[in-house]
Amino acid sequence: MEAHVDIAGKSSETAAGRRDYLSVLLWLLQAGPIIILVTLVVAFGLLAPHFISVRNLQNLLAQSAIVCALGLGQFLVILVRGVDVSVGSVIALSVVTVATLTGVDQPSSVALVIYPLVGLIVGLINGFLIVKGGIPQPLVVTVAMLGIVAGVALLISGGNTLVGVSPAVHWLANGKVLGIPAGALMVLVLAGLFWLMLRRTQWGRWLYAVGGNPDVAQWVGLPRDRLIMSAYAICGTTAGIAGMLYHGRTGSASPLSGIGYELDAITAVVVGGASLFGGRGSITNVLFGALIIATIRSGLQQLDVSPFWSSVAIGIGILLALELDVLRKHIETRIRTLRARQVSQ
Amino acid sequence: MSVASPDSISNVASAARLALSVRDARKAYGFVTALAGASLDLHEGEIVALLGDNGAGKSTLIKAITGIVTLDSGDIELDGRPLRLRSPADARASGIETVFQDLAVFDNLTVSDNFLIGREQTWPRWLGPLGLLSAGQEQRQWREHASALSVSHVSPSQEIGLMSGGQRQAVAVARAVAFARRVVILDEPTAALGVRESDEILTMVRRLPERGLSVIIVSHNMDHVVRVADRAVVMRQGRSVGEMTVRQGVQKDLVAMIMGVT
Ligand SMILES: Nc1ncnc2c1ncn2[C@@H]1O[C@H](COP(=O)(O)OP(=O)(O)O)[C@@H](O)[C@H]1O
Ligand SMILES: [Mg+2]
Numbered sequence: 179m180e181a182h183v184d185i186a187g188k189s190s191e192t193a194a195g196r197r198d199y200l201s202v203l204l205w206l207l208q209a210g211p212i213i214i215l216v217t218l219v220v221a222f223g224l225l226a227p228h229f230i231s232v233r234n235l236q237n238l239l240a241q242s243a244i245v246c247a248l249g250l251g252q253f254l255v256i257l258v259r260g261v262d263v264s265v266g267s268v269i270a271l272s273v274v275t276v277a278t279l280t281g282v283d284q285p286s287s288v289a290l291v292i293y294p295l296v297g298l299i300v301g302l303i304n305g306f307l308i309v310k311g312g313i314p315q316p317l318v319v320t321v322a323m324l325g326i327v328a329g330v331a332l333l334i335s336g337g338n339t340l341v342g343v344s345p346a347v348h349w350l351a352n353g354k355v356l357g358i359p360a361g362a363l364m365v366l367v368l369a370g371l372f373w374l375m376l377r378r379t380q381w382g383r384w385l386y387a388v389g390g391n392p393d394v395a396q397w398v399g400l401p402r403d404r405l406i407m408s409a410y411a412i413c414g415t416t417a418g419i420a421g422m423l424y425h426g427r428t429g430s431a432s433p434l435s436g437i438g439y440e441l442d443a444i445t446a447v448v449v450g451g452a453s454l455f456g457g458r459g460s461i462t463n464v465l466f467g468a469l470i471i472a473t474i475r476s477g478l479q480q481l482d483v484s485p486f487w488s489s490v491a492i493g494i495g496i497l498l499a500l501e502l503d504v505l506r507k508h509i510e511t512r513i514r515t516l517r518a519r520q521v522s523q
Numbered sequence: 524m525s526v527a528s529p530d531s532i533s534n535v536a537s538a539a540r541l542a543l544s545v546r547d548a549r550k551a552y553g554f555v556t557a558l559a560g561a562s563l564d565l566h567e568g569e570i571v572a573l574l575g576d577n578g579a580g581k582s583t584l585i586k587a588i589t590g591i592v593t594l595d596s597g598d599i600e601l602d603g604r605p606l607r608l609r610s611p612a613d614a615r616a617s618g619i620e621t622v623f624q625d626l627a628v629f630d631n632l633t634v635s636d637n638f639l640i641g642r643e644q645t646w647p648r649w650l651g652p653l654g655l656l657s658a659g660q661e662q663r664q665w666r667e668h669a670s671a672l673s674v675s676h677v678s679p680s681q682e683i684g685l686m687s688g689g690q691r692q693a694v695a696v697a698r699a700v701a702f703a704r705r706v707v708i709l710d711e712p713t714a715a716l717g718v719r720e721s722d723e724i725l726t727m728v729r730r731l732p733e734r735g736l737s738v739i740i741v742s743h744n745m746d747h748v749v750r751v752a753d754r755a756v757v758m759r760q761g762r763s764v765g766e767m768t769v770r771q772g773v774q775k776d777l778v779a780m781i782m783g784v785t
Contacts, residue, residue, distance in 0.1 A: 375653065378655050378656055379645070379652065379653050379654060379655060379656060380643045380645050380651075380652040380653070380654060380656060381652040381653055383632070383636060383640075383643065383656065384640075384652065386629075386631055386632060387629045387631075387632060387636075387640060389631070390629040390630055390631035390632060391627075391628075391629050391630070393627075394623070394627045394628070394629060395629075396591070396611065397589070397591055397611050397621075397623055397627060398611060398615070398627075398640055398641050399590075399610060399611040399612030399613075399614075399615050399641050400640070400641055457629070457630075457631040458631055510630075510684055510685060513685050514684070514685060514686065514687060514688075517685070517686060517687045517690075518687035518688055518689070520687075
């Protein structure tokens with residue numbers, strides 16, 4: 179690049195200056211979620227005296243663990259330009275299946291496998307329908323699955339709620355290790371695994387490639403369909419794990435469990451800066467996104483603001499995040515044209 | 524229909540062995556006929572310019588050779604053996620590499636990611652795609668191959684979406700050139716580029732026959748065609764309608780052949 183600057187002279191120096199300024203802006207956008215999270219925590223800490231207390235922070239982490247787990251899988255699906263709204267009903271189905279199969283008074287560690295397995299099966303069906311079914315609209319497919327899975331949960335349970343949960347699951351959802359909620363720790367370990375798989379393995383890079391440019395991915399010979407299926411399968415699996423935490427927290431298996439959680443999961447991913455255009459985003463920012471939601475809910479609650487307002491605040495948050503993503507695209511295009519001008523001069 | 528005059532048929536090329544041949548390729552998209560019996564011969568070490576107006580079927584023919592499009596009928600042979608292409612991966616495995624029209628790169632990946640896509644080495648092997656990548660090794664691989672290219676000064680870890688069109692195209696060309704073993708196909712590789720960037724790419728293409736590679740290049744720029752190609756094949760409405768040995772000063776004849784003016 180230096181060589182070009184010599185020849186190009188003054189005008190390209192100003193172009194380079196503008197580009198640097200745009201690059202900083204781009205970097206700020208990428209760091210956005212953590213900046214927003216810290217700002218929110220500090221603001222609520224100043225406004226609500228008990229917000230930054232060990233008890234409240236423990237509570238906040240434990241609450242956000244379910245959304246974090248859902249967000250991890252949802253992120254993979256959004257990464258490949260899809261969306262999965264069936265995850266809320268997967269929570270219900272996994273909880274009800276475990277309660278029915280193992281019985282609530284006969285605690286069994288087999289249950290630990292059943293939750294994610296139920297999710298995996300639903301995820302595989304989602305993926306298969308979207309890839310092989312030739313239905314180009316993942317939203318509609320998973321909306322249909324949301325209804326089907328919720329219905330199956332009602333059928334299996336006969337509409338009844340079974341009270342009780344196995345001790346292991348109860349501990350995972352409510353226990354603490356060194357003061358940190360066990361569920362949050364488990365999700366953190368899971369997030370570490372996801373980070374490794376996305377950033378350090380061939381599968382992860384291919385997933386980003388498919389999200390970035392599905393056509394070219396196929397042209398260069400990547401197994402596009404199988405990659406997309408794997409994203410949905412894993413999304414289902416994490417929804418099953420979320421179901422396990424949900425079961426542990428509520429202590430009962432209701433066929434109406436998890437209603438509305440799909441929205442929180444998608445919100446966490448989007449507020450965490452992942453792009454609905456596909457191919458962009460990071461696991462750490464998904465966690466921050468989930469924590470941002472939990473912080474807004476808990477903070478407004480501490481301030482005795484009606485919970486209806488937190489719905490409004492989170493909704494505005496989604497719209498803001500989407501606009502910021504459009505802005506990011508715009509900045510990238512600007513950087514590209516400035517660079518092209520610099521080279522051609 | 525204009526047919527090549529006998530003296531214009533290449534004698535350099537026909538002496539060499541046939542690398543790739545397409546016979547009577549047909550492909551329809553619903554009511555649109557993209558290929559209506561196109562044929563193409565490509566000799567070893569030969570650079571053939573594939574010419575024709577927009578919609579003539581050039582990209583479709585290329586996509587058939589690359590395994591993206593399945594022909595309705597027709598035969599493709601590589602080195603005298605029938606080429607069975609069930610997917611683009613098959614074409615790559617056969618040694619055919621392609622630079623697709625319209626900057627076929629992954630904007631969200633880095634330069635070396637784009638360069639190696641689909642060819643990453645993982646460790647341990649038995650984990651397959653779940654094996655770990657080595658960023659250091661990948662960046663070294665990029666540096667080794669990129670020294671011949673205009674992008675060699677670009678950091679391999681730079682995200683390609685933030686680079687200029689010319690730099691991105693250079694990476695796409697590098698990806699094809701570095702790994703091709705038999706045939707390199709370039710679909711309008713200089714369409715979006717400036718003078719200097721085009722120049723670098725054409726120079727590189729000209730050197731490919733030294734490695735025993737054959738080249739198909741699509742271009743609308745007759746000066747570029749004259750600079751690199753040995754022979755030109757013209758398509759119109761999904762058919763090959765003529766061919767011509769390329770020499771200095773044939774630009775006008777090529778244009779006439781493309782337009783169908785005899
Ligand atoms: N995927 C497709 N679906 C429908 N029609 C197509 C498709 N691809 C190409 N065509 C049509 O086939 C014809 C040949 O296109 P193409 O091979 O792209 O031509 P060229 O590359 O020579 O400009 C055009 O009429 C084009 O509209
Ligand atoms: Mg074309």
